[in-house]
Every structure is written in structure tokens, then in C-alpha cells.
Amino acid sequence: MNGILKREALVKWAPLIVLLVLILLFTVLEPRFFSVRNLARIAISSTPALMVALGVTFIIIMGSIDLSMEGTVSVTAVVFAFAFLALGGTVLSWAWLALPLAILVGAVVGFINGLVHVKLRIPSFMASLAMGFVGTGFALLLTGGDRIRVEDEVFRGLLTERWLGFPVMVYVAALFLLIGWFIQAKTTLGRNFYAVGGGEELAHASGLNVNRVRILGFTLAGMFYAVGALMAVGRIGIAETATGNNFMFMSITSVVVGGTALWGGIGGVWNTLVGVLIVNVIGNGMVVIGLPGYVQDAVLGLLVIVAVVLSTDRKSISFVK
Amino acid sequence: MYKLNKVDKKFPGVHALKAVDFTIGRGEIVGLVGENGAGKSTLMKVIYGAYQPDGGTITIDGTAVRFANPRQAMAHGIGMVFQEQSLITNLTVMENIFLGFEKQFVKFGVIDWKAMAEAARRQLAKVKLDIDPATVTSNLSFAQRQLVELAKVLTLEERIDGDLVILLDEPTSVLAREEVELLFRLVRELTSRASFIFVSHRMDEVLELSDRIYVMKDGAVVDVVTHDEANIDKIQHKMVGRDVDKEYYREQLQKPYDAERVLVGFDKVSVPGKYSDVSFDLHPGEVLCLVGTEGSGRECILRTIFGLEKPSAGTVRMKGGVQTTFKARRAVENGVGYVPRERKVEGIVGGMNVYENMTLSQMKNYASGGILRIREEKELARKWVDRLAIKTPSVFKDCGGLSGGNQQKVVLAKWRSGGSDIILLDHPTRGLDIGAKEDVYDMIREMCDAGAGIILVADTLEEAIGLSHTILVLKDGEVQKSFRGEPGNKPSLFDLVHYMT
Numbered sequence: 066m067n068g069i070l071k072r073e074a075l076v077k078w079a080p081l082i083v084l085l086v087l088i089l090l091f092t093v094l095e096p097r098f099f100s101v102r103n104l105a106r107i108a109i110s111s112t113p114a115l116m117v118a119l120g121v122t123f124i125i126i127m128g129s130i131d132l133s134m135e136g137t138v139s140v141t142a143v144v145f146a147f148a149f150l151a152l153g154g155t156v157l158s159w160a161w162l163a164l165p166l167a168i169l170v171g172a173v174v175g176f177i178n179g180l181v182h183v184k185l186r187i188p189s190f191m192a193s194l195a196m197g198f199v200g201t202g203f204a205l206l207l208t209g210g211d212r213i214r215v216e217d218e219v220f221r222g223l224l225t226e227r228w229l230g231f232p233v234m235v236y237v238a239a240l241f242l243l244i245g246w247f248i249q250a251k252t253t254l255g256r257n258f259y260a261v262g263g264g265e266e267l268a269h270a271s272g273l274n275v276n277r278v279r280i281l282g283f284t285l286a287g288m289f290y291a292v293g294a295l296m297a298v299g300r301i302g303i304a305e306t307a308t309g310n311n312f313m314f315m316s317i318t319s320v321v322v323g324g325t326a327l328w329g330g331i332g333g334v335w336n337t338l339v340g341v342l343i344v345n346v347i348g349n350g351m352v353v354i355g356l357p358g359y360v361q362d363a364v365l366g367l368l369v370i371v372a373v374v375l376s377t378d379r380k381s382i383s384f385v386k
Numbered sequence: 387m388y389k390l391n392k393v394d395k396k397f398p399g400v401h402a403l404k405a406v407d408f409t410i411g412r413g414e415i416v417g418l419v420g421e422n423g424a425g426k427s428t429l430m431k432v433i434y435g436a437y438q439p440d441g442g443t444i445t446i447d448g449t450a451v452r453f454a455n456p457r458q459a460m461a462h463g464i465g466m467v468f469q470e471q472s473l474i475t476n477l478t479v480m481e482n483i484f485l486g487f488e489k490q491f492v493k494f495g496v497i498d499w500k501a502m503a504e505a506a507r508r509q510l511a512k513v514k515l516d517i518d519p520a521t522v523t524s525n526l527s528f529a530q531r532q533l534v535e536l537a538k539v540l541t542l543e544e545r546i547d548g549d550l551v552i553l554l555d556e557p558t559s560v561l562a563r564e565e566v567e568l569l570f571r572l573v574r575e576l577t578s579r580a581s582f583i584f585v586s587h588r589m590d591e592v593l594e595l596s597d598r599i600y601v602m603k604d605g606a607v608v609d610v611v612t613h614d615e616a617n618i619d620k621i622q623h624k625m626v627g628r629d630v631d632k633e634y635y636r637e638q639l640q641k642p643y644d645a646e647r648v649l650v651g652f653d654k655v656s657v658p659g660k661y662s663d664v665s666f667d668l669h670p671g672e673v674l675c676l677v678g679t680e681g682s683g684r685e686c687i688l689r690t691i692f693g694l695e696k697p698s699a700g701t702v703r704m705k706g707g708v709q710t711t712f713k714a715r716r717a718v719e720n721g722v723g724y725v726p727r728e729r730k731v732e733g734i735v736g737g738m739n740v741y742e743n744m745t746l747s748q749m750k751n752y753a754s755g756g757i758l759r760i761r762e763e764k765e766l767a768r769k770w771v772d773r774l775a776i777k778t779p780s781v782f783k784d785c786g787g788l789s790g791g792n793q794q795k796v797v798l799a800k801w802r803s804g805g806s807d808i809i810l811l812d813h814p815t816r817g818l819d820i821g822a823k824e825d826v827y828d829m830i831r832e833m834c835d836a837g838a839g840i841i842l843v844a845d846t847l848e849e850a851i852g853l854s855h856t857i858l859v860l861k862d863g864e865v866q867k868s869f870r871g872e873p874g875n876k877p878s879l880f881d882l883v884h885y886m887t
Contacts, residue, residue: 252756253749260746263735270692270726271747271800272718330737 079375080324080339087343091350098353101230108231109224111345112238113296115338118316119245120289122337123282125320128262128329129182129189131283134290134316136200137174138309141167142294143204146213146304149220156219168291174200175287179280205306212305215298223299234296241292245334248285258282262329318365319344322372343368387411387447388464388551388581394441395428402428404606405442412549413577417596418585421625421819425605426585430553433583434466435459446548463550465539467557473523473531480506480519483538487545509537512579513572529565532557543579550580557584558591562679563886570595588846589618601625634824635852637873639831643671643855648703649808649839650691655700660686661863663700666856668808668839673830675842675850677882678860684843688810691841692724693717704808718747720808723801725794727812733797736786740778741767743785743796748804770799774829791822798829807838813845827853847883851876859885
């Protein structure tokens with residue numbers, strides 16, 4: 066009994082411990098790592114990834130998987146940039162409407178994603194992967210391969226305006242993190258995600274509309290991807306087809322490393338926050354201590370395996386397929 | 387002669403086996419009974435080599451043996467037919483039978499399928515199963531799979547010298563009565579080839595089949611009785627250390643129901659291929675039991691009421707309203723609560739805690755504008771934990787970690803706290819020990835007193851008779867006969883069986 070308790074506690078806190086150990090390690094190796102400047106750098110690189118990872122967290126809690134984030138991010142970023150420029154090019158004009166529009170576009174993409182998955186009964190990974198390609202293609206169609214610059218100073222204030230050494234986008238991300246937590250812990254929708262992930266049959270037998278929950282989940286994820294896209298555009302001031310690149314590996318790695326179980330029912334937004342930070346601390350720390358960038362991916366890949374090994378009692382499941 | 391002498395097994399905090407002596411002679415059928423947690427499964431695991439004893443010795447024909455794993459036990463002729471069937475359903479029957487022992491058919495690295503099929507046919511003949519060994523296992527019925535499993539164990543006969551001992555763990559739990567009889571006849575015939583250890587919750591079957599019966603309680607063998615002197619009451623007395631009297635099913639608490647109102651009304655309802663022309667009325671305070679063999683349509687009737695199965699003919703009324711849409715959500719809104727057979731799969735969500743499970747079907751009542759009122763959820767859960775004496779450290783405990791009886795209580799609390807008054811119970815006591823069963827019986831009576839109507843598919847006929855006001859006997863999807871069951875004037879087992887088969 067005691068052993069089980071210890072194991073549970075270890076599994077629960079392992080990601081946070083890993084994060085703290087990493088921070089300590091890099092700080093010892095290179096004290097500049099722990100400067101406000103560098104921490105802000107980590108925070109900036111984490112924010113778009115965190116938004117995307119939050120979105121996919123809900124999907125993974127449901128026991129599904131969403132691989133459409135790269136396409137969704139690209140298409141929302143591009144649509145946002147076009148609308149923003151067309152409506153006046155500054156947040157102080159009607160162009161602010163482009164912000165909710167982008168989130169709406171994300172929601173629509175997610176909604177279609179969910180519909181395809183649920184109504185056509187296509188496994189979520191396949192449906193979303195396909196939708197992701199559609200999104201990327203659509204973004205390319207819109208831009209014709211061009212980059213669109215968004216140079217409005219107010220919008221770019223997300224990055225340039227700093228409070229206590231951290232840019233505004235970090236605080237905005239914190240707000241969305243809280244929203245994500247609220248949805249997860251305090252709403253019926255959040256509870257339904259866990260119910261579907263923990264036992265779909267049972268959720269159905271309790272009168273839950275499982276299909277509706279799934280579609281709403283994908284819609285919500287799409288909205289978070291859109292927020293991620295806005296952050297990404299705010300960060301570099303450019304929207305293009307490649308805006309979405311790397312988000313898939315980054316976000317899913319983060320969710321898994323954070324301790325959310327791939328078969329659903331376990332985990333949450335705080336796990337994802339820790340996971341995103343682990344991934345970005347490793348990325349940043351390796352640069353700071355002077356290791357070549359390409360080692361990063363290898364380390365992250367290993368980390369995913371370690372995370373899954375640690376977080377699961379693999380004797381009890383037959384997930385090994 | 388296989389023999390355990392003073393075998394001991396300890397786990398952290400539990401003395402699972404206390405100096406157990408156990409003997410099985412050639413060609414003998416030995417029954418093993420005991421409540422859940424009495425040590426039956428530990429003893430079985432020691433016998434077939436999955437556990438190593440901490441003390442005592444195991445001897446076969448006088449020679450001491452020690453098994454490091456089940457495979458070594460197999461080499462000494464000990465085979466196990468698992469309760470959870472161990473066949474791989476996407477492989478063929480013959481592949482399953484020789485799984486792990488294909489070498490004998492391999493020539494130059496290639497499997498000789500013809501030889502394997504021939505050998506498999508010989509094994510299947512032992513269990514009198516006339517099927518093509520190349521059949522994919524998933525196409526077989528449950529009973530057939532059980533026989534294939536037995537055939538698989540019987541391959542030991544050719545591989546080892548000496549006697550076989552075969553363990554049957556709850557082999558009848560999913561079989562219909564006639565299939566059970568078939569299995570028993572087969573086992574008796576096979577005693578010329580092997581001896582059997584038979585473990586079951588169904589006392590009458592153990593009595594029927596076994597030459598001798600070991601009764602276990604708290605990790606020790608408390609009695610060994612021979613077939614001729616065996617008596618259910620006496621054995622149950624030994625198992626629980628108290629009398630299981632006539633009041634076991636709470637007959638004295640059975641009260642007349644309210645015949646004026648109808649909760650669920652079936653009028654000549656049919657689902658093609660499942661059941662036809664079924665009519666009945668369920669009243670508040672009534673326990674209505676559906677009795678029949680597996681496949682007689684009992685489960686499908688429950689599924690219809692719960693909106694999972696749409697009838698093709700007839701009318702279903704709930705609280706006066708004729709049902710036109712059949713969806714689980716509608717049923718829940720109508721006050722139907724479903725307690726399914728597989729608690730682990732359909733009863734509770736593991737990973738969710740006690741209060742989350744309780745409000746799962748009624749989140750609407752605990753949310754405003756999609757935002758949950760968690761404090762009220764917890765209050766509700768605490769109230770019901772007290773009321774049903776659910777053993778849990780707190781309402782935050784993951785339900786997956788509760789015992790079967792307590793999970794069952796959480797499921798019942800879920801429906802009752804939401805005001806459900808049409809409760810469908812599908813084998814509610816399956817796999818529970820006697821104490822937990824009695825709790826369920828108490829809850830059934832209490833629900834009736836509170837004005838709920840209950841449709842029950844019972845685990846045993848005795849249970850059906852003991853608990854019900856009304857019994858419908860089904861056969862091949864048709865109602866054969868309806869019995870009234872006032873206390874003191876209940877139909878007998880024979881009355882029911884007569885119409886079942």
C-alpha cells in the first residue's frame with residue numbers, strides 16, 4: 066500500500082522535480098541562465114507553445130489526439146494578418162476585430178476537425194492530421210508563399226512592452242492558462258473531458274452526449290491554437306505558412322512530458338505548463354551552455370520516452386501497440 | 387498425487403495463506419470455495435507456479451518440487467484454465483492451442499500447418515468440440531472458447547509424463563445452465579486423464595461436481611468435506627463464520643408495491659432477433675426480475691429501457707409518456723438509472739474521484755451556465771457516503787481504488803442521488819463477497835421503500851426469487867411465464883427452471 070502511495074506521489078510530482086533539477090543544473094553550469102533576461106527569453110519562447118499545448122491537453126485528456134495544430138496555427142495566423150491589415154493595420158482602429166476573428170477561425174477549424182472525427186468515424190489522429198495538412202495548404206494558397214508583416218506597434222507591444230522584465234504576452238498567456246484551468250476544473254465541459262477519457266462507455270451510459278463533448282473539445286482546442294498563433298505572430302511580427310512549424314512535436318512532447326496520460330483521463334493544464342517549461346528550459350539551457358542546437362531534438366525525444374516510462378504502470382495496461 | 391504441506395504465503399500487511407495443507411489424488415475433482423479475499427486465488431497461484439510459497443513444501447508423488455514460474459509448473463503437469471480467458475482472439479484455434487509450443491511443427495523454419503491442424507483436431511476431440519482448427523477464435527462462442535482453453539491445457543498430456551492437475555477458475559461464471567452441464571459431464575469424463583481443481587462462487591455447482599471440497603476462510607483451510615457429506619448451509623456457515631439464514635434476501639423487508647402507478651410500461655415490444663412481444667408494467671416499490679439463460683433477451687430489455695436499443699414494434703411508456711426517441715440521455719432525463727454488469731468498464735470512471743463519479747449523470751443539477759458548483763457536489767457525496775456506508779478515506783479518493791462492493795455503492799448513489807426512480811440492475815452482486823451482497827440487498831429494499839421501481843437481472847435464481855415481487859421467465863426472447871413472489875409464497879427454483887429450458 067505504502068509503495069503504491071509513494072509511486073503515485075512520485076508520478077504526480079516527477080515533472081515538477083525534473084523541471085527544478087534542470088533549472089538548478091543549468092544555473093550551476095552557467096549562472097547567466099538564471100538572469101531575468103534569460104528567464105524572460107524562456108518565457109517568450111514558451112508562450113505560443115503553451116497556448117497550443119493547452120489546446121491539445123484537453124484532447125489528450127479525452128483520450129484522443131489532435132495533430133492539426135500546425136495547419137491551424139498557420140491558417141489562423143495568415144487570416145489574422147490579412148484581416149488586420151485590411152481593417153486598418155493597427156489595434157487602435159477597427160483592425161482589433163481581427164483578434165476575435167482569428168479565434169473564431171481557430172474554432173471553426175477545430176469544429177470541422179471534430180465533425181470529421183465524430184461524424185465520419187475517422188480516428189482522431191488521422192482526421193486531425195489530414196485537417197492539419199488542409200490548413201497548411203490553405204495558408205499557402207492565401208499567401209502564395211509570401212510573408213505578411215504585422216508591424217503595428219500596439220500589437221507588437223505583446224513582445225516589446227515589458228512589465229517586471231517580462232513582456233506583456235507572458236501575462237496574457239498566464240491569463241489564458243487560468244482560463245484553461247477554469248474550464249478544466251470548474252465547468253461541466255472540463256469534467257466531461259475527464260469522463261470521456263476515463264471511460265467513454267460509461268460516460269455514454271450516464272447520459273452524456275459523448276460526440277458533442279468530443280466536437281466541443283476539438284473546437285476549444287482550435288481556439289487555443291488560434292491564441293497560440295496570435296502570440297507567434299506577435300513575437301516575430303510575421304505571419305506565413307511556416308508560422309505553424311514545429312508546434313506539433315513541441316506541444317505533444319510538452320503535454321506528455323508534463324505527465325498527462327496519452328490514453329486519457331489523467332493530467333491537466335498545470336502538467337502542461339510544467340511540460341512546456343521543461344521543453345523550453347532544455348532548449349534554452351543547451352544553447353546557453355553552448356551545446357549545438359541539433360542535440361536538443363534528440364534529448365527531447367529521449368525525454369518523451371522517459372516521461373512515458375515514469376508516468377505509467379505499464380504492467381497494468383496493454384497500450385503497447 | 388499432488389500435495390501442499392503447511393504452505394505459507396505473506397504479502398506486506400497480509401498473511402494470505404496460513405499453513406495450508408492441500409492434497410489432490412489422481413483423477414480426483416477437488417472443489418475450492420471461500421469468500422472473496424479468503425485466499426483462494428493466492429492458493430491457486432501457488433499451485434500453478436505464479437507465486438512461490440514463503441514456507442512449507444510442495445510434493446508430487448512424494449518428490450519435493452519448486453516452481454519458479456507457471457511454465458515450470460506446466461512441465462510438471464499443472465495447467466490453468468483462466469477465468470479471464472487467455473486466448474488471443476485474432477489467432478486461429480490451433481495457433482492458440484499450440485501458442486509457445488509451435489516448435490514441434492516447424493520444419494526448416496517453416497510451420498507445417500497441416501500437421502498442426504491435425505494435432506489440434508486431436509486435442510479438440512478430447513473436449514468433444516467439433517470445429518475447424520483453422521477457425522479464428524473470435525468467431526467462437528464463449529462456451530466454445532472455454533473448451534478450446536481446456537484443450538490447450540490438455541496438450542500437456544502429450545508433453546509430460548506423470549499426472550495432470552488442471553485448475554478451473556470460475557469456469558461457469560459466463561456459461562448458461564446447459565453449457566455448464568456439458569462442461570461438467572466433460573470434466574467427469576476427463577478424470578481418466580487428469581485431476582481437476584474447481585473454483586467457483588456458485589456453491590451448488592461446486593457441490594455437484596466435486597469429490598471433495600476445501601473450504602477456505604482468512605487464508606486457512608477451515609474444513610474439508612467429501613461429496614456425500616457436503617451441505618450448502620454448513621459450508622456457507624464455515625465460509626463466513628455465521629449463518630446465512632432465510633433472511634439473507636431480506637424477504638421480511640419486502641413490502642407490497644403501489645399498483646396504481648406505472649413507471650415503465652411495455653406493451654408487446656419487440657427488438658428483432660433479441661426479443662418479441664414483451665409486455666409488463668413496473669410499479670413504484672416493485673422489484674421485477676427478468677429470468678432466463680444467457681441470450682434469452684434479458685439484457686436487451688434493459689438496454690431498450692435505457693434507450694440503447696430501439697424497438698421495432700410495440701409501445702414503451704415511461705411515467706405515462708409514450709417513448710419515441712431512444713437515447714441514453716432521454717432515459718436519464720426520465721429517471722432511469724443503469725447499473726451495468728461490468729463495473730470496471732461501465733460502472734465507474736477510474737481516475738475520477740467519488741464525488742465526480744456520483745454527479746456524472748446529473749452534472750446539470752450542479753452547474754450554472756456550465757460552471758460547476760463543486761462544494762455542493764462534495765456535500766452530496768459526503769451525505770451518500772454516510773448513508774450507504776461507503777468505505778472510502780474521503781470523497782477525493784479515486785474510485786478505481788475502491789473495492790467492488792464500494793464501487794457498486796458509488797454507482798447506486800450516483801443514480802439515486804440524482805432522483806432516478808427506475809433502476810436497472812444487471813447482475814449487481816456478481817463478484818461481490820457475501821457481506822457486500824447483503825449490502826446490495828439492503829439497498830434494493832431501501833430503494834423500493836423510497837418509491838423506486840427496480841428491474842433486476844439477478845446473478846442466481848435464488849437471488850431472483852428471494853428479491854422479486856414479480857418474475858418474468860424468458861426463453862428465446864419470449865416471456866414464458868410470469869410469477870408473483872409475495873414473501874412466504876415464492877415460486878420454487880424448479881418452477882422457474884421448468885420454463886427456462
